[in-house]
Amino acid sequence: MPISRRGGAGxxxxxxxxxxxxxxxAGDEGQVxxxxxxxxxxxxxxxxxxxxxxxxxxxxxxxxxxxKVMVDAHMDEVGFMLVADxxxxxxxxxxxxxxxxxxxxxxxxxxxxxxxxxxxxxxxxHLMSADDLKRPIAMEALRIDLGPGGKAEVGDRGTFAPNFxxxxxxxxxxxxxxxxxxxxxxxxxxHAPANVDLLAAFTVQEEIGLRxxxxxxxxxxxxxxxxxxxxxxxxxxxxxxxxxxxYNSKLGLGPAIYVSNGTAIDDPRLVRFLIETAxxxxxxxxxxxxxxGGTDAGAIQRALDGVPVVSVSVPHRYPHTAMSIAxxxxxxxxxxxxxxxxxxxxPDILRGRT
Amino acid sequence: MTDILPFLKSLIxxxxxxxxxxxxxxxxxxxxxxLVDEISISRLGSLHAxxxxxxxxxxxxxxxxxxxxxxGLMVTSIVEGVLHVGEIGGVDPRILPGTPVLVHGKRxxxxxxxxxxxxxxxxxxxxxxxGLRNLLVDVGLPPGSVxxxxxxxxxxxxxxxxxELAGETLSGHxxxxxxxxxxxxVCLEELKRKEHSWDVWAVATAQEEExxxxxxxxxxxxxPDLAVAIDVTHAKAPGAENWQTMGLGKGPAIGWGANLHPxxxxxxxxxxxxxxxxxxxxxxxxxxxxxxxxMQVAREGIPSMLLSIPLRYMHTAxxxxxxxxxxxxxxxxxxxxSGLEPDFMSTITWEEKDAxx
Numbered sequence: 062m063p064i065s066r067r068g069g070a071g072x073x074x075x076x077x078x079x080x081x082x083x084x085x086x087a088g089d090e091g092q093v094x095x096x097x098x099x100x101x102x103x104x105x106x107x108x109x110x111x112x113x114x115x116x117x118x119x120x121x122x123x124x125x126x127x128x129k130v131m132v133d134a135h136m137d138e139v140g141f142m143l144v145a146d147x148x149x150x151x152x153x154x155x156x157x158x159x160x161x162x163x164x165x166x167x168x169x170x171x172x173x174x175x176x177x178x179x180x181x182x183x184x185x186x187h188l189m190s191a192d193d194l195k196r197p198i199a200m201e202a203l204r205i206d207l208g209p210g211g212k213a214e215v216g217d218r219g220t221f222a223p224n225f226x227x228x229x230x231x232x233x234x235x236x237x238x239x240x241x242x243x244x245x246x247x248x249x250x251x252h253a254p255a256n257v258d259l260l261a262a263f264t265v266q267e268e269i270g271l272r273x274x275x276x277x278x279x280x281x282x283x284x285x286x287x288x289x290x291x292x293x294x295x296x297x298x299x300x301x302x303x304x305x306x307x308y309n310s311k312l313g314l315g316p317a318i319y320v321s322n323g324t325a326i327d328d329p330r331l332v333r334f335l336i337e338t339a340x341x342x343x344x345x346x347x348x349x350x351x352x353x354g355g356t357d358a359g360a361i362q363r364a365l366d367g368v369p370v371v372s373v374s375v376p377h378r379y380p381h382t383a384m385s386i387a388x389x390x391x392x393x394x395x396x397x398x399x400x401x402x403x404x405x406x407x408p409d410i411l412r413g414r415t
Numbered sequence: 416m417t418d419i420l421p422f423l424k425s426l427i428x429x430x431x432x433x434x435x436x437x438x439x440x441x442x443x444x445x446x447x448x449x450l451v452d453e454i455s456i457s458r459l460g461s462l463h464a465x466x467x468x469x470x471x472x473x474x475x476x477x478x479x480x481x482x483x484x485x486x487g488l489m490v491t492s493i494v495e496g497v498l499h500v501g502e503i504g505g506v507d508p509r510i511l512p513g514t515p516v517l518v519h520g521k522r523x524x525x526x527x528x529x530x531x532x533x534x535x536x537x538x539x540x541x542x543x544x545x546g547l548r549n550l551l552v553d554v555g556l557p558p559g560s561v562x563x564x565x566x567x568x569x570x571x572x573x574x575x576x577x578x579e580l581a582g583e584t585l586s587g588h589x590x591x592x593x594x595x596x597x598x599x600x601v602c603l604e605e606l607k608r609k610e611h612s613w614d615v616w617a618v619a620t621a622q623e624e625e626x627x628x629x630x631x632x633x634x635x636x637x638x639p640d641l642a643v644a645i646d647v648t649h650a651k652a653p654g655a656e657n658w659q660t661m662g663l664g665k666g667p668a669i670g671w672g673a674n675l676h677p678x679x680x681x682x683x684x685x686x687x688x689x690x691x692x693x694x695x696x697x698x699x700x701x702x703x704x705x706x707x708x709x710m711q712v713a714r715e716g717i718p719s720m721l722l723s724i725p726l727r728y729m730h731t732a733x734x735x736x737x738x739x740x741x742x743x744x745x746x747x748x749x750x751x752x753s754g755l756e757p758d759f760m761s762t763i764t765w766e767e768k769d770a771x772x
Binding site: 147150151161163164165166167168169178179180181182183184185186187188189194195196197198202203204206207208209210211212221222224226227228229230231232233293295297298299300305307312313378379382383384386388 | 494495497505506507509510511512513514515524525526527529530531532534535536537543544545551553554555556557560575576578579580581582583584586649652653654655657659660663664704727728729730731732733735737
């Protein structure tokens with residue numbers, strides 16, 4: 062018999078659009094922090110914005126034998142910083158985080174907290190030689206163009222211009238990584254279960270080395286942690302009819318539960334628990350293919366004297382580009398799985414064998 | 416002077432790829448109808464608008480060509496719900512990944528151009544840049560639900576927004592050549608308030624980006640005495656600062672080269688000086704790459720000219736122009752037309768003749 066779901070209607074698309082339309086490049090997460098605080102502060106009793114800018118919210122449960130469960134989603138996104146004024150509205154820039162350099166030229170961007178519009182252009186194809194076209198566009202030749210006389214400050218951050226769009230069963234946007242996770246975490250807090258102490262970390266600087274999560278874990282001292290992120294779906298057709306064995310995750314198959322990645326081996330007890338929960342609640346889920354990449358789990362696992370961790374991600378195509386794609390049903394099912402799991406989790410889970 | 420910005424923004428908010436210009440043609444037709452005496456559509460889909468000169472009898476005619484078609488992509492195959500694409504007009508594949516697009520199937524589907532994961536690329540294609548053959552367009556639909564909506568041959572247009580940047584500049588797709596359509600509109604507005612003895616054919620041409628098909632056939636059909644193409648030229652931009660590039664917002668560029676008549680060039684230069692409109696000279700040693708190339712050899716040959724609007728990042732989805740340049744081109748052209756004497760054609764001379772005098 063399926064477990065009843067008591068987590069509300071699920072995360073809000075309007076909120077996801079707002080989160081994706083904010084600009085929060087690693088190190089400058091203020092715009093997402095503000096949305097998180099606006100959404101949660103009125104009802105929360107224990108809210109802390111720490112020294113790095115993490116938003117740390119404690120929602121205590123009721124009764125005895127409560128697990129302290131940390132849930133984590135990162136607020137920051139990849140982008141760039143203006144590093145030199147080249148004159149007359151043109152700025153040199155450096156990337157922040159592992160931005161896919163193959164998709165920067167020819168894109169609208171915004172810079173600074175007021176989202177000053179600009180473009181990263183490219184020399185016209187008419188002016189390129191055949192040899193030029195065989196080489197990648199040289200990053201050092203690119204500039205952010207705000208228009209003649211346009212002004213910004215060297216040191217300002219920026220990223221691709223907000224471009225959220227609904228496409229049938231999917232959403233397309235910049236920064237789905239990890240606004241999908243942030244929106245899920247907000248909803249989990251709004252419908253926090255009473256059987257656990259829920260410790261929510263909206264972290265900073267994930268994209269440049271999992272730095273926010275490390276101190277967040279030290280603050281919360283949780284019994285275990287669940288990291289909610291977005292993972293690549295490389296589920297595209299292969300050339301010449303070969304089968305795709307290296308898809309990482311696939312759109313439409315539900316939340317991707319990690320077993321291991323470049324930064325952590327997920328706690329086997331928690332992995333088994335999530336898979337079993339999904340099966341019992343009849344929520345589709347998939348196991349993310351083991352391998353590279355990383356989430357905040359890597360930092361949390363080795364914090365303090367060690368924290369059992371597991372990561373769960375919403376699959377999305379074209380990570381770290383101007384426009385990624387995710388399925389709404391995967392996002393909803395990720396929320397449903399976590400909401401259900403939190404309600405049935407008990408301290409016994411950590412007494413099991415790894 | 417008319418505020419042309421709202422109209423230009425509307426022009427770059429619709430598709431209208433080569434040979435499929437109808438969405439943009441309808442906007443232009445609506446805007447031009449009150450400004451002209453006759454309006455019709457040619458057999459290849461160019462828009463012909465006639466503004467008659469004053470006075471009785473037969474007037475000499477000038478044709479102004481601004482191509483309205485845009486570059487873009489076309490569906491070449493559909494594999495497991497993702498689209499493979501070819502180009503319409505010249506597109507640098509390296510600027511495409513991450514570009515929002517509209518796929519014009521049975522209904523318009525929003526999509527994005529993407530690079531497949533490395534492992535889904537042939538082994539010899541894994542190092543950048545990824546060519547057009549290996550890029551794809553993803554419309555966010557599961558395999559099986561795309562095939563009923565999209566077929567091979569469907570068009571894909573850029574879907575970036577029109578955005579105003581600093582310095583009264585505008586960014587978006589298809590400013591090549593919708594900026595010139597706007598400039599011709601400014602010219603028609605100006606001519607409403609001016610006397611002109613020549614008949615003016617304002618033409619929004621089709622298919623320039625592929626074949627100059629509209630420019631060639633409209634020049635044949637209308638058989639003008641003079642022809643002027645308005646198009647965009649390269650503005651100085653990061654990495655593009657050679658002799659082929661003009662200052663953005665520094666005024667119209669007047670074409671010079673074999674496709675263009677030197678007498679008309681001289682006349683425009685002198686006029687710009689008189690009007691105190693800054694200009695630069697757009698050198699085209701061989702081929703101007705515009706409708707002027709096609710119009711010059713229509714019928715028995717037509718003295719042709721090229722006026723250009725400097726534009727950054729040509730054939731990307733984030734082209735940039737200065738509104739001021741659009742206004743200046745429109746004004747310069749209106750002054751040129753109203754200054755044409757009824758017997759202007761007989762005054763055209765070649766320099767050799769001048770030298771003999």
